Amino acid sequence: MKRRFFWVLPVFIALFIWACSSDSSDDPGTDDVTGGMDDDVAPAMFDRGAMLTNWADNIIIPAYTSFSSELTELNTAFDAFSANRTVDNLVAFRQAWLDAYIAWQRVSMFETGPAETVGYRLNMNTYPTDTVLLESFVASGSYDLSLPSNRDVKGFPALDYLLNGLETDDIALVSRFDTDSDATNRLAYISDILDDMIALTDQVLQEWEGSFRNSFVSNDGSSATASTDRFVNDFIFYYEKFLRAGKMGIPLGVFTGTTAPNTIEAFYKADVSRTLFLTGLDAVQDFFNGEHFDSSATGESLASYLRFLNEIKDGVALDQVINDQFDLAAEMVNGLDTFRNEIENNSPPTDMLMAYDEVQRAVPLLKVDMVSAMSISIDFVDADGD
Secondary structure (H helix, E strand, C coil): CHHHHHHHHHHHHHHHHHHHHHHHHCCCCCCCCCCCCCCCCCCCCCCHHHHHHHHHHHHHHHHHHHHHHHHHHHHHHHHHHHHCCCHHHHHHHHHHHHHHHHHHCCCCCCCCCHHHHHCHHHHHCCCCCCHHHHHHHHHHCCCCCCCHHHHHHCHHHHHHHHHHHCCCCHHHHHHHHHCCCCHHHHHHHHHHHHHHHHHHHHHHHHHHHHHHHHHHHHCCCCCCCCHHHHHHHHHHHHHHHHHHHHHHHHHHCCCCCCCCHHHCCCCCCHHHHHHHHHHHHHHHHHHHCCECCCCCCECCCHHHHHHHCCCEECCEEHHHHHHHHHHHHHHHHHCCCCHHHHHHCCCCCHHHHHHHHHHHCHHHHHHHHHHHHHCCCCCCCCCCCC
């Protein structure tokens, strides 16, 4: 019996060693192609912190700074008109309003942190303006523009009405600001609107330049409360609800079946609504690509994030698919007449509806394909039924 035992034992040991060796060679942590990977080495991760830094330092803060300067120019133009009410000064004031309104389109999407706290977008650009309430405020000289209920009687749309909607020619409008019984109240109301816009902008910019910038950049994790996840949600929400729906879908009657041209942005200066939309779309695309404000330089971005992930859709890189869709949407919108003419002179407004469809096609690319690749959950409810 002893002789059999000592013969079996070496065989058993050899089989045991072979089995252990076989298990080790099947370890998923080993990669024969790359020469092997240690179990403790994590796969490369996209640098969200670098992307957040690019967003904050090269896009968001410079855009707010530029916009703040445009508001200062607007206020200066108003002061000149208020002091000397001539047609030339009125024209200069109106141009400064338009310049600032165009600049606004490049900061409107940044509704996070300080902007979200003060309800910046709604306070600056809620339209259509409630002209009846506005006129009652002008007549009485009594109002509180800080109340949420008064968001539709201030900001850029209220100035649109006051500069472009009161009279059909500039001589009559100058006279209205100069000799009418409510001229003093009307000028005071414009001054209060501008003071409100400047104060809100100063607050948002100062917080970005202060502690918020650092907390935003340092919160570079991957969770529902991390800066990237929250900002991507805000970015998509802006594109879907304010750019696509607010500037095009609602006036077109996409969600109601009835066109509503009175809901067009800059309704009283109707020839600029398309320009405002295209500026907003261009701002969205520049942000997607990480393009620095007022520069062709780029940094880490949503596009470079998708390239890092090697995300492909129908055989094409997803970032390229999204950019191509933005380009097509811009081309279609650029080929339109003014939004007001498209809607009021065509039943149905087929060309504008077709352009809207191209704008809409970017929504699932951002809201489904992009966020899925980045493992970001959408935190808002789609109430449009699309």
